[in-house]
Amino acid sequence: MKIISFSRLALVYLLCSTGTSLFAQTDDSLMIRRIADHILLNGKSYEDLRHLTKQIGARLAGSPGMVKAEKWGLKTMEEAGAEKAWMQACMVPNWKRGGKDEAYAVGVVTSHSGKSVGRQSLDVVALGNSMGTGSKGIKAPVIEVSSFDDLEKKKDEIKGKIVFYNYKFDARYIHTFKAYSEASQYRGSGPSRAAKYGAVGVIVRSMSHSTDNNPHTGSTRYDSAYAKIPAVAIGLRDADWLSTKLSSKKFDVFIRTNGHFRPDTIGHNIIGEIRGSEFPDEIITVGGHLDSWDNCEGAHDDGAGCVQTIEILRTFKALGYKPKRTIRFVLFANEENGLRGGNKYAEEAKAKNEKHIFALESDAGGFTPRGFGFTVSDEQYNKLLQWKSLIAPYGACEFIRGGGGADIGPLNRQLGTAVAGFIPDSQRYFDIHHARNDVFENVNKRELELGAVNMAALIYLVDKYGM
Amino acid sequence: MKIISFSRLALVYLLCSTGTSLFAQTDDSLMIRRIADHILLNGKSYEDLRHLTKQIGARLAGSPGMVKAEKWGLKTMEEAGAEKAWMQACMVPNWKRGGKDEAYAVGVVTSHSGKSVGRQSLDVVALGNSMGTGSKGIKAPVIEVSSFDDLEKKKDEIKGKIVFYNYKFDARYIHTFKAYSEASQYRGSGPSRAAKYGAVGVIVRSMSHSTDNNPHTGSTRYDSAYAKIPAVAIGLRDADWLSTKLSSKKFDVFIRTNGHFRPDTIGHNIIGEIRGSEFPDEIITVGGHLDSWDNCEGAHDDGAGCVQTIEILRTFKALGYKPKRTIRFVLFANEENGLRGGNKYAEEAKAKNEKHIFALESDAGGFTPRGFGFTVSDEQYNKLLQWKSLIAPYGACEFIRGGGGADIGPLNRQLGTAVAGFIPDSQRYFDIHHARNDVFENVNKRELELGAVNMAALIYLVDKYGM
Numbered sequence: 001m002k003i004i005s006f007s008r009l010a011l012v013y014l015l016c017s018t019g020t021s022l023f024a025q026t027d028d029s030l031m032i033r034r035i036a037d038h039i040l041l042n043g044k045s046y047e048d049l050r051h052l053t054k055q056i057g058a059r060l061a062g063s064p065g066m067v068k069a070e071k072w073g074l075k076t077m078e079e080a081g082a083e084k085a086w087m088q089a090c091m092v093p094n095w096k097r098g099g100k101d102e103a104y105a106v107g108v109v110t111s112h113s114g115k116s117v118g119r120q121s122l123d124v125v126a127l128g129n130s131m132g133t134g135s136k137g138i139k140a141p142v143i144e145v146s147s148f149d150d151l152e153k154k155k156d157e158i159k160g161k162i163v164f165y166n167y168k169f170d171a172r173y174i175h176t177f178k179a180y181s182e183a184s185q186y187r188g189s190g191p192s193r194a195a196k197y198g199a200v201g202v203i204v205r206s207m208s209h210s211t212d213n214n215p216h217t218g219s220t221r222y223d224s225a226y227a228k229i230p231a232v233a234i235g236l237r238d239a240d241w242l243s244t245k246l247s248s249k250k251f252d253v254f255i256r257t258n259g260h261f262r263p264d265t266i267g268h269n270i271i272g273e274i275r276g277s278e279f280p281d282e283i284i285t286v287g288g289h290l291d292s293w294d295n296c297e298g299a300h301d302d303g304a305g306c307v308q309t310i311e312i313l314r315t316f317k318a319l320g321y322k323p324k325r326t327i328r329f330v331l332f333a334n335e336e337n338g339l340r341g342g343n344k345y346a347e348e349a350k351a352k353n354e355k356h357i358f359a360l361e362s363d364a365g366g367f368t369p370r371g372f373g374f375t376v377s378d379e380q381y382n383k384l385l386q387w388k389s390l391i392a393p394y395g396a397c398e399f400i401r402g403g404g405g406a407d408i409g410p411l412n413r414q415l416g417t418a419v420a421g422f423i424p425d426s427q428r429y430f431d432i433h434h435a436r437n438d439v440f441e442n443v444n445k446r447e448l449e450l451g452a453v454n455m456a457a458l459i460y461l462v463d464k465y466g467m
Numbered sequence: 468m469k470i471i472s473f474s475r476l477a478l479v480y481l482l483c484s485t486g487t488s489l490f491a492q493t494d495d496s497l498m499i500r501r502i503a504d505h506i507l508l509n510g511k512s513y514e515d516l517r518h519l520t521k522q523i524g525a526r527l528a529g530s531p532g533m534v535k536a537e538k539w540g541l542k543t544m545e546e547a548g549a550e551k552a553w554m555q556a557c558m559v560p561n562w563k564r565g566g567k568d569e570a571y572a573v574g575v576v577t578s579h580s581g582k583s584v585g586r587q588s589l590d591v592v593a594l595g596n597s598m599g600t601g602s603k604g605i606k607a608p609v610i611e612v613s614s615f616d617d618l619e620k621k622k623d624e625i626k627g628k629i630v631f632y633n634y635k636f637d638a639r640y641i642h643t644f645k646a647y648s649e650a651s652q653y654r655g656s657g658p659s660r661a662a663k664y665g666a667v668g669v670i671v672r673s674m675s676h677s678t679d680n681n682p683h684t685g686s687t688r689y690d691s692a693y694a695k696i697p698a699v700a701i702g703l704r705d706a707d708w709l710s711t712k713l714s715s716k717k718f719d720v721f722i723r724t725n726g727h728f729r730p731d732t733i734g735h736n737i738i739g740e741i742r743g744s745e746f747p748d749e750i751i752t753v754g755g756h757l758d759s760w761d762n763c764e765g766a767h768d769d770g771a772g773c774v775q776t777i778e779i780l781r782t783f784k785a786l787g788y789k790p791k792r793t794i795r796f797v798l799f800a801n802e803e804n805g806l807r808g809g810n811k812y813a814e815e816a817k818a819k820n821e822k823h824i825f826a827l828e829s830d831a832g833g834f835t836p837r838g839f840g841f842t843v844s845d846e847q848y849n850k851l852l853q854w855k856s857l858i859a860p861y862g863a864c865e866f867i868r869g870g871g872g873a874d875i876g877p878l879n880r881q882l883g884t885a886v887a888g889f890i891p892d893s894q895r896y897f898d899i900h901h902a903r904n905d906v907f908e909n910v911n912k913r914e915l916e917l918g919a920v921n922m923a924a925l926i927y928l929v930d931k932y933g934m
Contacts, residue, residue, distance in 0.1 A: 040638040046678075171507040174861055174917070211513075211912055368835070368892045394641055397864065425835045425892065427913045445678055446894045450641070 028390055028464070031321075032457045036394055038315050039453050045307040046445040048076060049366070052307065053297035053440040060128075060294040061334040062094030062265045069290050073270035073306070073331045080310050081317030082272030082329065090344035092267035092334040095129050097294055098258025122242070124203075124232040125215040125295055125435075126257040127187055128337045131228045133201070137256030138162070138230065140200050144246050148185070151193060159198030162253055165190050166243050169209045169430065176209070176426040177364070180433075183207040184218065191231040192223035201255050202231040205239040210431040213237040217293050218434045219337045230257050267291075267333040269341045272313055278324040282466070283349075285328045285359035285417075286312060286459050289335035289342075289407055296438040300429065303440075304366030304448055305422075306331045311452040312459060323463045325357070332407040335363070339406060346410035356417040357467040361405025362455060365432075366448040367424035369395035372458060373403020376418040380467055387461045396454040398423065418467050422455050495857055495931070498788075499924045503861055505782050506920050512774040513912040515543060516833070519774065520764035520907040527595075527761040528801040529561030529732045536757050540737035540773070540798045547777050548784030549739030549796065557811035559734035559801040562596050564761055565725025589709070591670075591699040592682040592762055592902075593724040594654055595804050598695045600668070604723030605629070605697065607667050611713050615652070618660060626665030629720055632657050633710050636676045636897065643676070643893040644831070647900075650674040651685065658698040659690035668722050669698040672706040677898040680704040684760050685901045686804045697724050734758075734800040736808045739780055745791040749933070750816075752795045752826040752884075753779060753926050756802035756809075756874050763905040767896065770907075771833030771915055772889075773798045778919040779926060790930045792824070799874040802830070806873060813877035823884040824934040828872025829922060832899075833915040834891035836862035839925060840870020843885040847934055854928045863921040865890065885934050889922050 039045075056072060059065035070087060077085040126132070144164045145151045151163065165186040173179040184207050191202045206216040213235035222228045232255060234242070245251070270290060276282065288305020292298020313329045315321075333341030349356055360372075374381055381401060388399050404412060404419035411417040424447070432438040506512075523539060526532035537554060544552040593599070611631045612618045618630065632653040640646040651674050658669045673683040680702030689695045699722060701709070712718070737757060743749060755772020759765020780796045782788075800808030816823055827839075841848055848868060855866050871879060871886035878884040891914070899905040 036641070037639050171913070172504050174503070176913075209913065368894050427835050427917065428911050431911070444895050444898070446638070446643075446676065450894065 025390065028461065031460060032390055032394070034319055035315055035456045035460065036453045038318060039311060039449050039456070042318070043311055043449045043452065044314065045311040045448055045452055048307040048310060049299060049303050049443060049448065050440055052303045053299045057297050058294045059290065059292050059298060060095070060336065061092035061267050061291050061338060061340070062262065063294060066267055066291060070268050070270055073290055076310055077270060077272035077313065077329060080272065080314035082313060083274050085270070085272040087268035088271055088344060088348065089266050089268050090333060090340045091264045092340045093338045094262040094265045095337055096260055096262060097126060098132055098260055120241070122234050122238045123213055123215055124234050124255070125217045126259050127191070127204070127220040127231045127233060128217050128293060129219045129221070130191065130231045130257065130259045132258040132260055133230045133256050135256070137254055138201050139252050139254045141250060142203070142242070142246060142253045144243055148193060155197045158194060161199055162201040162203060162255065163190070163194035163199045164203045164242060164246070166205045166239055168205065169207055171209050176430050179209070180207055180430060187218050187233065188221050189223070191220050191229055192226045195226035195229045199229060201229050203253070204231065204233050206233045206235055206435070208236060208430045208433065208435070210236060212437070214435040214437055216433055216435045217295055230255060230259070232257060267341065269333050269345055270331040272329040274313070274316065274323055274327050276325040277322050280326050281355050282325040283328055283354055283356045284325050284459060284462055285330055285356060285408065285411065286455060287330035287332055287407060288362045289333070290331040291334050291336050293336055293434050296434065296436050297440060299438050299440045299443050300365035300432055301434065301438055302335065302363045304443060304451065305362035308362050308366070308448065308452040308455055312456040315456055321460070325463050325466070327459065327463060335406050342407035343410050345407070346414045349411065350414050356411050356415050358418050358420070358462045359408040359411050360420045360422065360455060360458060361408045362422040362451060363405045363407070364422065364426065365424050365429045366443045366451055367426070367428060368447045369422070369450050369454040370425050371396045371398025371400060371423045373400050373421045373423055374418070375402060375404045375412055375420070380418050383465070387458070390461065391454055391457045394454050394457060395450050396423070420458070422451060424451055492857065495928065498927060499857055499861070501786055502782055502923045502927065503920045505785060506778060506916050506923070509785070510778055510916045510919065511781065512778040512915055512919055515774040515777060516766060516770050516910060516915065517907055519770045520766045524764050525761045526757065526759050526765060527562070527803065528559035528734050528758050528805060529729065530761060533734060533758060537735050537737055540757055543777055544737060544739035544780065544796060547739065547781035549780060550741050552737070552739040554735035555738055555811060555815065556733050556735050557800060557807045558731045559807045560805045561729040561732045562804055563727055563729060564593060565599055565727055587708070589701050589705045590680055590682055591701050591722070592684045593726050594658070594671070594687040594698045594700060595684050595760060596686045596688070597658065597698045597724065597726045599725040599727055600697045600723050602723070604721055605668050606719050606721045608717060609670070609709070609713060609720045611710055615660060622664045625661060628666055629668040629670060629722065630657070630661035630666045631670045631709060631713070633672045633706055635672065636674055638676050643897050646676070647674055647897060654685050654700065655688050656690070658687050658696055659693045662693035662696045666696060668696050670720070671698065671700050673700045673702055673902070675703065675897045675900065675902070677703060679904070681902040681904055683900060683902045684762055697722060697726070699724060734808065736800050736812055737798040739796040741780070741783065741790055741794050743792040744789050747793050748822050749792040750795060750821055750823045751792050751926060751929055752797055752823060752875065752878065753922060754797035754799055754874060755829045756800070757798040758801050758803050760803055760901050763901065763903050764907060766905050766907045766910050767832035767899055768901065768905055769802065769830045771910060771918065772829035775829050775833070775915065775919040775922055779923040782923055788927070792930050792933070794926065794930060802873050809874035809877050812874070813881045816878065817881050823878055823882050825885050825887070825929045826875035826878050827887045827889065827922060827925060828875045829889040829918060830872045830874070831889065831893065832891050832896045833910045833918055834893070834895060835914045836889070836917050836921040837892050838863045838865025838867060838890045840867050840888045840890055841885070842869060842871045842879055842887070847885050850932070854925070857928065858921055858924045861921050861924060862917050863890070887925070889918060891918055
């Protein structure tokens with residue numbers, strides 16, 4: 001296209017008329033504009049993310065990457081201007097994929113119908129926290145189920161087989177997290193539900209509507225009542241291939257994975273703080289999680305949330321903003337397969353009787369801003385709605401109820417803290433989530449920065465007016 | 468991240484309470500839901516785009532690609548279910564870049580300060596419609612200007628030199644088209660304004676805030692009062708390099724380009740139609756432009772708008788929707804360097820005294836939907852606002868005033884037709900705009916499809932209730 005004239009900025013300015021006094025609004029508008037200008041012109045989050053993903057890379061709890069990332073986080077928090085920065089220790093699980101040959105399936109080695117379907121490699125990734133097959137692997141017939149209902153119908157046919165959950169990510173949901181919350185059950189509880197009927201292994205269709213064949217990992221949760229059977233994810237093309245072949249033939253699949261737990265080890269939340277000038281005992285938390293799955297760079301999940309968090313700190317310091325309340329910038333440990341960091345943070349806050357008035361998490365990717373989701377009281381929500389017109393010009397124009405973040409959930413549950421989740425556009429998130437293509441190259445600089453702008457604006461308003 | 472519960476869908480449902488009667492709203496909600504489900508589950512726009520970009524590719528007016536694209540467009544429109552489909556001929560300009568060595572600059576061959584800066588290739592692309600240097604190229608000292616104001620200050624130093632417009636795309640604008648509308652002046656009128664003071668050539672910094680070095684083309688417009696001097700764009704890294712070097716040294720740049728015009732040739736708008744069942748004389752147009760620059764696949768600009776247009780037609784037919792009004796689906800010719808297609812469409816409409824009540828264009832990329840921009844009367848705008856809550860759940864939640872599209876501009880100016888432009892998220896558009904990386908791989912399937920969903924919903928409502 002060539003040029004279209006837009007009167008959008010003018011419109012947005014006119015819209016900024018709700019809320020408190022006109023003076024305060026104008027004042028706040030100007031401050032938010034300063035925040036945005038600083039981040040969009042001088043932001044360092046993109047280069048921080050490049051370092052975190054390219055120099056450090058994968059950083060699952062218990063891995064060498066985790067240790068490197070923690071050191072980087074502390075140093076970067078200090079350089080960004082934290083008045084105080086520290087590491088908060090917590091024990092974290094230590095799951096290992098188990099070497100380079102950590103997970104693979106060799107398609108089809110035996111056909112029961114006489115005709116071989118050939119040996120077909122499947123591109124697999126073992127589910128996080130899953131137990132390995134042992135060095136000899138397992139070979140068993142595969143039975144496809146489309147859902148848990150379908151599993152129940154076929155429960156008498158499951159014994160000794162590998163269950164293939166071919167549940168399809170529902171493209172009809174506009175917000176893709178809704179599709180994910182339905183589909184991810186099969187990864188979370190699928191293995192144990194299959195083991196209940198005697199399955200020896202599980203294959204899940206990846207929780208994605210991508211157009212590629214990358215398999216997506218993520219944590220599974222074994223029910224201690226049943227055998228901890230091995231479980232892998234496959235990409236969408238392989239899932240379609242497998243389903244097509246199974247519709248006409250019976251055959252075995254061979255799987256070998258090496259997942260196992262070592263003893264828990266020490267991990268850390270990385271915390272930077274600016275102490276409040278008027279109400280230092282009222283604490284506001286903003287954060288993301290520092291850990292990532294071991295099969296990717298964790299660029300969107302959740303390198304983005306970490307570098308956005310640090311960017312807000314850096315920007316407040318650069319602009320000379322002195323918060324009224326204490327703001328903590330937190331890179332949480334072990335969100336992906338344990339949530340020990342988030343739990344530890346809330347436990348210590350409770351033990352010290354700290355007053356946590358608000359927490360915001362960015363853990364839905366570094367995409368263009370759409371809004372915030374709030375788990376707050378009616379009164380708090382009405383207050384937040386008054387600020388919407390101040391933030392909307394920067395992209396986050398949807399203020400919805402519900403939402404928060406895994407790491408700040410314990411604060412909400414244990415201390416009653418009002419929590420919010422940053423909501424970026426969700427269309428591309430499950431193309432890369434927990435897959436090898438969650439890399440720096442798939443993050444757009446401006447989208448990442450605008451996330452930090454919108455989050456900083458919200459934190460500024462909560463700090464100024466309380467919650 | 469793992470799972471966050473969202474109550475967004477519920478909220479959106481509650482919000483759907485403005486507008487006409489509850490019955491009509493529910494009815495319309497259901498129809499729009501059917502449209503969305505159909506496109507998200509069965510859409511063919513992504514595969515259409517793959518064909519248009521990978522099998523046909525670049526399709527500048529007058530090129531063999533244009534002819535292939537026209538044939539494809541007509542066939543695809545017919546297959547999608549157009550009751551009538553035709554080609555509307557118009558004369559189009561026939562600019563040629565001039566062979567494989569169409570545009571290059573070899574950095575620095577002479578240093579006036581004694582020290583050579585070395586020979587440095589610059590990654591250049593000649594501006595569209597620009598005249599070539601001749602086979603021997605030009606070599607001249609370079610003078611950098613940061614703006615037109617700066618050019619005026621330096622007007623006595625311009626003669627015999629190559630003017631380097633290093634105007635920077637302003638990152639502070641949240642909507643990137645605002646930055647573009649400012650920056651693109653240097654591409655459009657920069658060559659003639661420099662020629663006025665005796666410049667022999669022009670280099671412009673690309674109109675982009677990308678992180679790569681791809682140069683971005685686009686049309687320039689010569690003022691017939693001055694010499695038609697050659698003009699090229701360079702990427703952002705080269706622009707920074709050039710600026711840094713010029714700050715300490717004087718040196719020449721060599722440029723050779725081969726741009727020239729051949730005689731005008733015949734191009735076509737591709738039009739598909741469904742005739743209205745109640746008000747066949749009231750015409751609604753929806754479209755994008757079929758041409759693209761010659762240096763890219765034109766995936767976002769504007770392959771996306773074309774395949775979305777066809778998707779709407781296909782969806783209406785698949786759902787058995789019988790419009791009350793006549794809907795025309797148009798792939799316009801020659802938007803990029805002439806607008807002859809858009810002009811022809813309006814001229815013929817005027818000559819035939821057709822009643823064009825509304826036109827919608829998608830020409831800002833196949834990105835996730837944000838809204839629509841309307842050039843309409845106050846009364847029409849108020850009517851449109853009543854429909855916002857029906858469309859917002861699908862992403863287009865900003866209904867702003869101003870906007871439309873280059874190709875439907877003539878309809879608005881000549882017939883007074885109410886026009887609208889689809890507004891996708893703009894953050895990534897100028898990373899790829901008119902550059903070699905405007906390729907299929909940079910279009911996301913769901914984002915593309917959601918654009919079609921939102922556009923289809925708007926067309927459905929305009930058809931049902933009139934404008």
